[in-house]
Amino acid sequence: MQNKQVANASAPGKAFGSDNIAGVSPAILDALVACNADPTTPYGADALTASVEQQFCELFERDVSVFLVPTGTAANSLCLSVMSPPWGSIFCHPSSHINTDECGAPKFFTNGAKLLAIDGLAAKIDVEKLAKASRLKRGDVHATQPHAVSITQATEMGSVYAVDEIQAISKVCKDADMRLHMDGSRFANALVSLACTPAEMTWKAGVGALSFGATKNGVMGAEAIILFDQDLAREMAYRRKRAGHLFSKMRFLSAQMNAYRQNNLWINNARHANQMGQRLAQGLRQISSVELLGESPSNIIFCRLPQAMTAALLKEGYAYLHDRWEPGVARFVTRFSTSIAEVDQLITSMQHIHAQQQGEFA
Structure with missing residues (x-):
């Protein structure tokens, strides 16, 4: 996909590839x-x-x-x-x-x-x-x-x-x-x-x-x-x-x-996108197998994921940039149209994947 490693067409509510994937206000x-x-x-x-x-x-x-x-x-x-x-x-x-x-x-x-x-x-x-x-x-x-x-x-x-x-x-x-x-x-x-x-x-x-x-x-x-x-x-x-x-x-x-x-409109859109980014970052901090890479006050979140989690998220239809910088590094971007439910669904999915994978190695 033009050298940007993103999952193929994402399922509804599972698109975190960039803020320019959003529609128009x-x-x-x-x-x-x-x-x-x-x-x-x-x-x-x-x-x-x-x-x-x-x-x-x-x-x-x-x-x-x-x-x-x-x-x-x-x-x-x-x-x-x-x-x-x-x-x-x-x-x-x-x-x-x-x-x-x-x-x-x-x-x-x-x-x-x-x-x-x-x-x-x-x-x-x-x-x-x-x-x-x-x-x-x-x-x-x-x-x-x-x-x-x-x-x-x-x-x-x-x-x-x-x-x-x-x-x-x-x-x-x-x-x-x-x-x-x-x-x-x-x-x-x-x-x-x-x-x-x-x-x-x-x-x-x-x-x-x-x-x-x-x-x-x-x-x-x-x-x-x-x-x-x-x-x-x-x-x-x-x-x-x-x-x-x-x-x-x-x-x-x-x-x-x-x-x-x-x-x-421009301020409200940006504020919402940032808030969704911070909500996502806060959720990721609670998952021990996910490592946040730096502090971001905006709508772009970088983290390091286990390869097995990346594979599981892609299988579930999530779209985001991954492995472009180095293996395991992922980027999630929230946008002005990202909902609380979308962010919480992603966090829940990652929590479930983490729990399953911890069980496998227990």
Whole structure:
């Protein structure tokens, strides 16, 4: 299954493979239907798109430049394309999505910029290692030159950068004359867990460009590039068009993002997904044969399972990522539509499997 080891089609209520397997929030679907009624100016020159842009300015408490695109890969890669020249290097964590799951798109969109991995605990870049790497081969024409750092919020392990951690990375960027990008594919999940404002988690902490994710949190297919460094905006407009991501019928992206922000839908969806993740983690802690791998305040839970438990769960129809990182390591992701009953059913199944297997070895 495209090199992602997931069980085949899961039984109803047994899907924990990712948050993007969920459907679409009803309010988003209603908004798409509503914006379909009348003809509208294309390419983002419509009133709804203008309204969404203004909403983002209000959300982030300052003027920002907004560019809607349909995918997170486009958002990340376009951001990086205006933050680094082809001879530049972009620092990121080894497990970051831009490094492992975007098929070389950042390098393609930047026309050759190099991704350099900086390791760190809990899938977060180690600040001291970053500072050291940012000083290497400065001015050496034989080496790519440091131009940007990309952090993932929340990370692929479910961990979250605290505001002071973002500030520390930002200081390294400032000292080394680099720009800071945030891959916010799970931006709302991180925001809810930190209980801070969007401004505090981004530009006030030194972030210059943000990929504001929505698809994983109830939207059909819309992401927003948010530029706090507005010197990048003019080039972004041309790069989005050249890359084929300037939608003619932009109102359909804007309608999704507008509905996503209305009535706190984005926060409520993320809060629920996080709560289901914490409920699952709490249940797993009670099973002695399951080892939680790190603390996650979001909706992504990593653990180590006995191979026999993995086999039994797959046989029961559960779908989740497993054995992709190393044998026995599993990832469960809860989503905005995950119910308490689904989580409790999974925990109960694992408890029963554990009891059966303990009986076999008694």
